[in-house]
Amino acid sequence: MKRRKFIKLLGGVAATWPLAARAQSPAIPVIGVLDSRSPDAVQNRLRGFHEGLKEAGYVEGENLNILYRWADDRIDRLSVLAADLVSRPVAAIITGGVPASLAAKAATTTIPTIFIVGIDPVQLGLAASLSRPGGNLTGINVFNSELVAKRLEVLRDLLPQTTRVGVLVNPADAGSTDPQLKDIDAAARAMGLQIQVHNADTRAEIDAAFEAMGRDRPDAVFVGTTVFLNGRRVQLAQLSTFYRLPAIYALRDFVEVGGLISYGSNIIDSYRLAGRYAGRILRGAKPAELPIVKADKFELVINAQTARMLGLTVSLSLLGRADEVID
Numbered sequence: 001m002k003r004r005k006f007i008k009l010l011g012g013v014a015a016t017w018p019l020a021a022r023a024q025s026p027a028i029p030v031i032g033v034l035d036s037r038s039p040d041a042v043q044n045r046l047r048g049f050h051e052g053l054k055e056a057g058y059v060e061g062e063n064l065n066i067l068y069r070w071a072d073d074r075i076d077r078l079s080v081l082a083a084d085l086v087s088r089p090v091a092a093i094i095t096g097g098v099p100a101s102l103a104a105k106a107a108t109t110t111i112p113t114i115f116i117v118g119i120d121p122v123q124l125g126l127a128a129s130l131s132r133p134g135g136n137l138t139g140i141n142v143f144n145s146e147l148v149a150k151r152l153e154v155l156r157d158l159l160p161q162t163t164r165v166g167v168l169v170n171p172a173d174a175g176s177t178d179p180q181l182k183d184i185d186a187a188a189r190a191m192g193l194q195i196q197v198h199n200a201d202t203r204a205e206i207d208a209a210f211e212a213m214g215r216d217r218p219d220a221v222f223v224g225t226t227v228f229l230n231g232r233r234v235q236l237a238q239l240s241t242f243y244r245l246p247a248i249y250a251l252r253d254f255v256e257v258g259g260l261i262s263y264g265s266n267i268i269d270s271y272r273l274a275g276r277y278a279g280r281i282l283r284g285a286k287p288a289e290l291p292i293v294k295a296d297k298f299e300l301v302i303n304a305q306t307a308r309m310l311g312l313t314v315s316l317s318l319l320g321r322a323d324e325v326i327d
Contacts (some may be wrong), residue, residue, distance in 0.1 A: 033096075045268060167184055233257055250265075
C-alpha cells in the first residue's frame with residue numbers, strides 16, 4: 001500500500017514538472033519599432049536592423065518579438081502609435097526619423113529608446129550630450145542633414161555652370177527641415193548660388209513642385225532629407241528624369257532606383273548599429289550611458305545611365321571619387 005501511494009505521489013510530481021519548467025523559463029522580450037513611413041519604404045533599412053540584432057544574439061521569432069507601428073506618412077498618428085507601444089509595454093522602442101523620435105520622447109521617460117536621426121540629437125532635445133545622453137534615449141546620428149554644403153559642392157563638381165538650384169523640402173517635418181534650410185542658405189550664399197525653395201508634404205505636392213521647377217528650369221535640384229521625402233524616392237527619381245532636372249540626394253537608395261547622384265551616410269549600416277544597440281539594451285545596458293554613435297561611413301554614388309539620359313558628361317575626377325557607379 002505504501003509503495004502504491006509513493007508511486008502515485010511520484011507520478012503526480014512528475015506531471016507538474018513541465019508546468020514548472022515553463023513557469024521558470026524566461027519570457028521572450030518584446031521591442032517596438034515606430035516609424036512615420038510605411039513598411040515597404042524601409043525594407044532595406046529593416047534588413048540592416050535585423051542584421052545588427054543577429055550580431056547581438058537576437059533573431060525575431062526565435063528569442064525576440066517585435067511590434068511594428070507604421071504611420072503611413074501621417075505624422076499626426078505618431079503620438080497615438082507611440083502611446084500604444086508604451087502601453088504594451090515593450091522592453092525598448094526603436095524610432096526612425098525625427099518625428100517618430102520626438103513622439104517616443106513625449107510618450108515615455110522610462111522605456112529605453114534608440115533613435116536614428118539625421119540632425120544633431122542634442123540640438124533636437126533628444127539627449128543631454130553625445131557622450132552621455134543622460135535620459136532614456138540614445139541612438140545613431142546619421143549626419144545626412146548636416147552635409148548640405150558638401151552635397152552642394154558635389155553638385156557644382158558635376159555641373160560647374162550651375163548658378164540656380166531648386167530646393168525641395170518637407171515643412172511638416174520642421175525638426176529636420178528648418179536646420180537644413182539654414183545650412184542650405186548659408187552654403188549657397190558662400191558658393192554664389194541662387195536657391196528657390198519648394199515645399200511638399202504630400203505626394204501631390206511633390207508632383208506640383210516638380211511641375212513648377214519644370215517651368216522655371218533651375219540648373220539642378222537639391223532634395224532635402226526627411227523621412228517622408230526619403231520614402232518617396234521612386235517618385236522623386238522618376239520626376240527628376242521626366243522633367244530632365246539633374247538632382248542630388250542624401251541616400252544611395254535614390255540612385256539605385258534611377259536618381260542621378262547621392263552623397264551621404266550608409267543608412268543601412270546605421271540601422272545595423274541600431275540593432276546592435278537594441279541587443280545591448282536587452283542585455284541590461286542603460287541608454288543614458290550608451291554614447292550616441294555618429295555615422296562615419298559616407299558614400300558618393302552616381303547613376304551613369306541616368307547621367308546619359310540627361311545628356312550629362314560626368315568628369316573622370318568625379319567618377320574616380322565615387323564609391324560606386326551604377327550602370
